Amino acid sequence: MTNSIGTSMWSRVFRLRGTVILHIWWQVTLVVLFTTGIIFIHLNKFPIHFPMPILIDIMGVVTGLLLAFRTQTSYERYSQGSELWCQMTIYSRNLTRLIWTGVTPHDSQNIVEKKSAINLVLAFAVATKHYLREEYGYKYADLSNLLSHITTTHATPRNVSISHKETFDDVITTQRDVNCTNIPLEISYYIASYIKYCQNQPWDQPKCDAIVITAMHKYLSQLVGCLTTFEKIRKTPIPIAYSVHLTHITWIYTLAIPIQIVSRFEWNTLPIVALAGFALLGILEIGQEIENPFSYAANDLPLDQFCEDIRLEMEHVLMQSPVQxxxxxxxxxxxxxxxxxxxxxxxxxxxxxxxxxxxxxxxxxxxxxxxxxxxx
Structure with a gap:
């Protein structure tokens, strides 16, 4: 067990995938070059003396609090996204269970109808994944076969990522030009039509009782509720003024460190500032990376795996007749x-x-x- 812990520790120490090193190395390099220039000026041109590193003490507390709040806010969005997907999985399982076991009789027609409806429950999860990634349309490998037989408003895949836009106004304009539609919401209309179809059967040939109908409507509404909360996370970024101001403060504090300590540490200032810059800029980058947990980055939620798990579970359920x-x-x-x-x-x-x-x-x-x- 000790060997396993040691192996895990060293694998994390030397791991690059999923870290922010590849994103901040050039920023740390700039800090090191700036520090080298400060040391050269101090030793060869004119000495730089700060009797007391007051700026480090004052700004250190402020910067630390802002970075902690930024990271915590981003992690809350990440955690909320994970919890919401867990809830959506629960509702998908329950809705699948009710459709497969609650709708009778289990004859050829009903088997085909139930399988078609359950395919739409899976399509809801897959379409939500693409929608959160701002991949609009349904012509994707894991979605087109589930929706090829129904009519959707938008059929051309388009990707419009907020992270690549300069301002919020640009995002709104671009999304309006794309004419994107909420395909998961459209799928919910088709699932609702199946529930309505089961509800409107003749009284002497019912497909399911009122309790099952009510429960199916409930779980469908909860799926739409999850989608709406996903939209809130995805489309409500942290205010730009806060993000920009925190970036300014972090850089000012990092670049102020060598100026205040060079007279005391001289060339030893270089590794000190490099480590400080790596820590501060790394924390800042982590907060920015996990703010949107729905993309393809290594630190984002594994939405592809989540959808695959739902698909495998549904296939397993459909492999056997409803249990009596x-x-x-x-x-x-x-x-x-x-x-x-x-x-x-x-x-x-x-x-x-x-x-x-x-x-x-x-x-x-x-x-x-x-x-x-x-x-x-």
């Missing part, structure tokens, strides 16, 4: 009162309630129960 309670309760291998009674459920059902109660009393007063009471 009588089939497993009446099984010859079901011995409800084991180990006190080796009789099967079918045999026990032929006994009187008094006999069954006597068997259950023996269960409560058996050696294990007695040992449990003694331990207590």
């Amino acid at each position: 309670a009588k089939d497993w309760i009446s099984s010859d291998k079901n011995m409800p009162f084991y180990p006190k009674s080796f009789q099967t459920a079918s045999e026990l059902m032929r006994r009187s309630p008094e006999e069954l109660e006597n068997i259950m009393r023996r269960l409560e007063t058996g050696p294990q129960a007695a040992a449990g009471r003694t331990a207590v």
Whole structure:
């Protein structure tokens, strides 16, 4: 176990994928070059003396608090996105379960209808993934086969990433020009039409009861609720004034360090400032990277894997017919009162309630129960 921990530690120390090193190396290089210039000026032109590094003390506290708040805010968005996807998975599972087991009879027509509806539940998750990545349209490898038979407003894949736009106004204008539509929301209309179809069957040939209909509407509404909250996270970035001001403060503080400590450390200032710049600029970059957790970066949520998990679960559910309670309760291998009674459920059902109660009393007063009471 110790060896495993050590291996994991060293693999993290030397790991590059998923880190911010490749994003900030040039920034740290600029800081090092600036520091080298300050040291050269101090040693060869005119000395730079700060009796007390007051600016480091004052700005250090402010910069630290701002960076901590920025990182925490970004992580909350990341965590909320992960929690929302977990909830959407739960609602997808429940809706699939109700469609597959709650709609009867299990004949050829209903099997085809239920499979078609469940495909749309999967399509909702996949379309949400693309929608959060601002990949508009449905002609993607993992989505087109699920939606090729229905009509959507927008059919051409387009990608408009907010992270590549200069201002919020540019984002709004670009999205308006693309004429993007909310395909997950459109899919919810088709799922609702299936629920309505089940609800409007003749009274003497019902496909499901009112409780199942109500539950399906509930889970569909919750899926749409998850989509709306996803939109809030994706389309409500941290205010630009806060992000820009924090970037300014971080750079001012980092570049002020060598000026204040060069008279004391001289060339030793170089590694000190390099490490400080790596730490501060790294934290700043982490906050910016995880602010939008829905993209393709190594630190983003694995949405492709989430959708694949949902697809595999649905395929597994559809591999078997809806389970009937009588089939497993009446099984010859079901011995409800084991180990006190080796009789099967079918045999026990032929006994009187008094006999069954006597068997259950023996269960409560058996050696294990007695040992449990003694331990207590």
